[in-house]
Amino acid sequence: MQIRNSSDWRDALPFELAVPAAEAVPGEPTRCAGCGPASEPWPREGLWVVKHKHPNNPAGFVRYYCADHKPKAKLAPPVAAAKAPRARAERAPRAERVAAPKVPERVAALCPDCFVEVPPSGVCGMCGTRVG
Template sequence: MKIRNSSDWRDGLPFEIPVAAAEAVPGDATRCSGCGPDSEPWPREALWVVKHRHPTNPAGFVRYYCADHKPKPKLAPPVSAPERARRAASPSPRKAAAPTIPERPAVMCPDCFVQVPATGVCGMCGQRVA
C-alpha cells in the first residue's frame, strides 16, 4: 500500500520562511511549538507558521511559532556579482560516460528451445550448449 499526500493549505507555503498564521490559515487559537505543550494558546494573529523540510516526506511538516520563537528564514547565501560571472563563464564539470559492455548473444538449447544461462548448461534438460 502506498500512502499518497492530499492537497491542502500547507502546499502553498514556502519551505523555511515564516508566514503570518492568520494569513496562511485562519482558525482558533493554538500553541507555539517553542513554548511547549503546557503554555497557553496564542491567537492566530500573534503566531507565525513555518513549513520545515522532512527527510522522508517531500511535503514537509508545519509548526506554529510565537514572535519570540520564530525561526530566522533559511535563505541561500547571496552570491556576489564577480562570483556569479565566474560561475556563468566556467563550464560545469562533466562525468565521463561509463564504458559500454557488449551484451552476450542469446544462446538457445537445441532440444528445449529455451535460452541457456552464461554457465552453458540448459536449465531444463541439463545439456551443455557451447
C-alpha cells in the same frame, strides 16, 4: 521504514519561511511553539506558521510561532565568485579520449526444446540438452 504523505494545506507552505497563520490555515487559537505548552493560546491572526525540514520526512513539519519567537528566514548561501568560469586561454587543453575497443557480442544460443538462452557452457539449464 518509509513515510507516506497525504496531501493537505502544509504542502503549499515554503520551507523555513514564516507565513501568517490566518492566511495559511484559519482556525481556533493555538499555542506558540516557543512560548511552551503552559502558555495561553494565541488567535491565528497573531501567529506565524513555519514549515521546517525533517531528516526522515521529506514533507517536513509545521510549527506555530508568535511574533517574539518567529525564526528568521534561512536563505541560500551566495554563489562564490571563485566559481565563475575562467577564460579560454587559462584552460588547460583536454586530453583526447580513446574509445574502448569494440568487442562483438556473443551470439545467444537457444535450446531447441525449452527455448531459453543457453549459457556459454553449451548445456541447457532447464532440460540438460547440449547445444553446440
